Amino acid sequence: MAAEAPKDKVEGLAEKVHVWPYLVRVEFLCALFTIIGLTVWSIVIDAPLEEAANPTKTPNPSKAPWYFLGLQDILVYFDPWFAGVVAPVLIIVGLMLIPYLDINPKGNGYYTYTERKVAIWVYSFGFLVLWIALIIMGVFLRGPGWNLFMPWQYWDPHKVVALTSVDLPYAFGVRTYNMAMLFGGVVIGGYFALGTAAYLFLERKAIKAVGLLRMLIKVQLYLIMIGIVIKIVLRLGFNIKYVWVTPWFNI
Amino acid sequence: MAAKKPEIPSIADLVAKVKSGEIFDEIKKVIVESQVWTSSFRHGYADTPRNRVLQIASNVWLHLHPVKIHRHALRIKFTWCMGGITFLLFLSTVVTGVILMFYYRPVGEYAYFDMKYLQYDVPFGMLMRNMHRWAAHAMVITVWLHMFRVFLTGSYKPPREFNWVIGVFLVTFTLLLSFTGYLLPWDQLAMWAVTVGTNMARATPFLGNEGPFAEYVGVTPRYDARSVLLGGSLVGPPALLRFYVLHCIFIPLVAGALMIVHFWRIRKDGGISGPL
Numbered sequence: 001m002a003a004e005a006p007k008d009k010v011e012g013l014a015e016k017v018h019v020w021p022y023l024v025r026v027e028f029l030c031a032l033f034t035i036i037g038l039t040v041w042s043i044v045i046d047a048p049l050e051e052a053a054n055p056t057k058t059p060n061p062s063k064a065p066w067y068f069l070g071l072q073d074i075l076v077y078f079d080p081w082f083a084g085v086v087a088p089v090l091i092i093v094g095l096m097l098i099p100y101l102d103i104n105p106k107g108n109g110y111y112t113y114t115e116r117k118v119a120i121w122v123y124s125f126g127f128l129v130l131w132i133a134l135i136i137m138g139v140f141l142r143g144p145g146w147n148l149f150m151p152w153q154y155w156d157p158h159k160v161v162a163l164t165s166v167d168l169p170y171a172f173g174v175r176t177y178n179m180a181m182l183f184g185g186v187v188i189g190g191y192f193a194l195g196t197a198a199y200l201f202l203e204r205k206a207i208k209a210v211g212l213l214r215m216l217i218k219v220q221l222y223l224i225m226i227g228i229v230i231k232i233v234l235r236l237g238f239n240i241k242y243v244w245v246t247p248w249f250n251i
Numbered sequence: 252m253a254a255k256k257p258e259i260p261s262i263a264d265l266v267a268k269v270k271s272g273e274i275f276d277e278i279k280k281v282i283v284e285s286q287v288w289t290s291s292f293r294h295g296y297a298d299t300p301r302n303r304v305l306q307i308a309s310n311v312w313l314h315l316h317p318v319k320i321h322r323h324a325l326r327i328k329f330t331w332c333m334g335g336i337t338f339l340l341f342l343s344t345v346v347t348g349v350i351l352m353f354y355y356r357p358v359g360e361y362a363y364f365d366m367k368y369l370q371y372d373v374p375f376g377m378l379m380r381n382m383h384r385w386a387a388h389a390m391v392i393t394v395w396l397h398m399f400r401v402f403l404t405g406s407y408k409p410p411r412e413f414n415w416v417i418g419v420f421l422v423t424f425t426l427l428l429s430f431t432g433y434l435l436p437w438d439q440l441a442m443w444a445v446t447v448g449t450n451m452a453r454a455t456p457f458l459g460n461e462g463p464f465a466e467y468v469g470v471t472p473r474y475d476a477r478s479v480l481l482g483g484s485l486v487g488p489p490a491l492l493r494f495y496v497l498h499c500i501f502i503p504l505v506a507g508a509l510m511i512v513h514f515w516r517i518r519k520d521g522g523i524s525g526p527l
Contacts, residue, residue, distance in 0.1 A: 019316040020306040022325055030332045031339050038343060038389065042381035049370065052363040053442035055485060062443040065433050067391050067426060072447065081462050084451025095419045098402075099412035107405035109524035111329075116405065123402050127395075249456075249463035 060144045060157055069138025070131050076146065077231045079250055087228075094221050098123075101218045103210060126225060165241040168234070177245075184244030188251060195223040315514055317522055324523040329404065333397035337425075338510065340390040344428075347383040348499065355435070357495030359488030362437035387429050394425045406524035414516040417509055424506040431498035437491060445494070446486045452477035 017023075064072045074083040106115040113120055141148050143155040168187065169180035199219040200207065207215060231251075234240040244251045268274040282288055294305040304318045323329055354373055355365045369376035398418065401407060407415035434445040453459040457468050458476040465475070472484045482489030517523065 015322060016319045017322050017325070018300070018303040018307075019318055019320055020303045020313070022322075023316065023320055024307075024313065026325060026327065026332070027335055030327075030335060034336050034339055035343070038340070038382060038386055041385050042378055045381070045385070046377060047381050047384040048440060049366055049436055050439040053437045053439060053486075055442065055487070057439070059439060059443055062447050064447040065430055065444050066388075067429065068448060071451075080451050080454030081456055081459070085455045085459070085462070092419060092423055095398075095422075096416045099407040099409075099415050102408070105408070108408040109404060109406060110526045111404055120403065123399075127399060 061142060061146055063138065063142070066135060066139050069142075070134035073134045073138045073142070074228065077228070077235050081249060082251070090221070090224060097217065097221070101214055101221075103214070122222070122225070130225070130228065165235065165239040167245055168240050168243045169245070171238070171240060181244070181246050184242070184246070184251070188244045191227065192220070192223055195219065195226075315518075317518060320522060321525050323525045329525075330523065331396060331400045333393050333400055337390055337393040337397055340386045340393060341506075341510075343386040344383055344390065345503070347379045347386065350379050351383055352499060357435065357492050359437070359491060362435065362491060366436050366438070383432075387432060390425060391429055394422050398422055401524075404524060411516075411520045411524060414513060414520055417513045417516065421506060421509050421513060424502055424509065428498065428502050428506065431494040431502060434486070434491060434494045435498065442486050445490070449477055449480055449486065449490075452480055 063069060071083055071088060074087060077083075078087070102116075102119050104116050104119065106112070107119075137148075140151060143149040143153075143159075144157040145159060145161070147159050147161055149155055149159075167180065167184070169183040172183065174180045174183045196216065196219050199222070200215060203210075203215065231243070234243070242250045265274070268277075293309050294302050296302065307313045307316050307318045351369065354369050354376065356362060366380075369380055371377075373379075401415065401418065430445070430448060434441045453472070453475060454462045455476040456463045457465065458470060459465060460470045460472045460475040460477070462476075470476075472478065478484055480490075480493070481487070482493050
């Protein structure tokens with residue numbers, strides 16, 4: 001975006017340099033280009049203003065602000081209590097926990113992939129796929145009824161999408177409510193229990209160095225993240241609506 | 252004896268001084284040595300190491316910086332300049348936002364027409380509105396990129412863990428600032444985007460009337476997490492006023508305070524991160 005300090009000049013400098021002029025110069029140019037960019041953008045493109053707010057006229061589709069569309073898209077696969085409340089809280093808390101969970105001392109203050117592959121994969125997957133890609137999908141590909149439309153397709157408000165999804169216990173032949181609840185609970189509980197056990201087993205050598213509590217929290221966050229992907233695949237690939245249905249909540 | 256009269260310089264002398272440039276040096280000397288000048292500017296501008304230090308240390312705006320930094324911190328490839336750009340965009344929204352506040356009333360009957368007035372009648376109103384909105388959107392993007400950069404460089408690692416946590420709060424407040432501002436145009440886009448967003452609050456476990464376990468708490472559509480946010484059970488004029496106050500006063504103050512901590516901690520944690 002902004003002019004870079006010429007490389008050979010920077011390399012030729014002492015280890016520590018005066019902020020004035022070396023840094024202030026870069027900041028000034030950065031600020032200048034940003035303000036010019038913002039001004040030109042604001043002259044060329046007008047902010048949208050639609051008709052006056054009307055509580056009796058619901059647009060289809062109704063979309064949240066674009067930066068929340070990743071979460072709104074998760075609503076297809078999860079109930080609002082998870083997609084709209086628990087997931088954002090988990091994202092915020094999980095992000096805050098990163099420095100306390102990732103105690104790999106390498107890669108502190110410089111770019112490196114080889115010294116911290118897992119960390120970079122996890123963050124990039126969460127940020128680029130689960131956040132950015134879902135936002136792009138929500139902005140450009142979600143039309144009336146929150147149905148998927150390719151950019152060249154007409155946004156048909158009467159598009160018929162077969163609602164053939166069933167709950168996971170039903171797909172496995174469980175027909176009574178209580179048994180289905182039990183089945184779902186076993187599946188979800190088993191997923192977290194087996195996932196945790198497998199992780200601790202595979203990383204058993206690291207337990208002493210990293211600490212059990214740290215590893216337990218880390219693997220729960222991993223499992224939730226992977227679980228979201230699994231749920232998306234189950235829904236899109238196998239028409240599964242809920243895995244676990246209870247009188248209080250559904251997952 | 253009469254007092255000695257000041258000498259009147261001859262025209263020829265003056266012309267000679269102008270021609271040689273000497274007069275400009277004399278004028279400069281008078282100005283630079285005046286009480287007004289010396290009280291305003293504490294040091295010279297000549298490029299000496301001392302002045303380079305004073306330029307930062309004796310300037311209230313620049314003293315946020317250390318006077319010397321590691322040379323790697325100059326590399327745009329390292330910092331992407333995203334933190335600084337985010338702050339600059341925040342300042343842009345503050346300036347344009349205050350201007351917009353002169354013309355906008357957060358009242359159900361007026362808000363939308365004030366927007367129209369701003370766009371069509373107020374000189375540069377449309378430009379101010381555009382800059383405010385686009386800076387806000389850009390800020391959301393730059394703050395994410397800043398966070399991505401900080402992650403990729405491992406800059407959250409000791410001793411900077413706490414500042415990362417402050418940063419996560421700031422990301423959240425950036426989104427909340429943008430979200431509360433989204434309602435204020437009071438058009439269809441605003442009302443329904445905020446309806447979709449705030450509908451989530453009624454699914455809050457325990458505290459939302461449609462959330463899990465709500466029946467044990469006894470919350471109702473008129474009295475739950477969502478109604479606290481909206482001041483009612485739908486996105487109406489009370490919600491507009493609430494979002495306005497949150498947008499213009501509460502969140503900027505909290506975010507501003509956190510920014511102070513964030514910047515201060517960069518210094519206290521040993522400056523911008525880098526290879527040890």
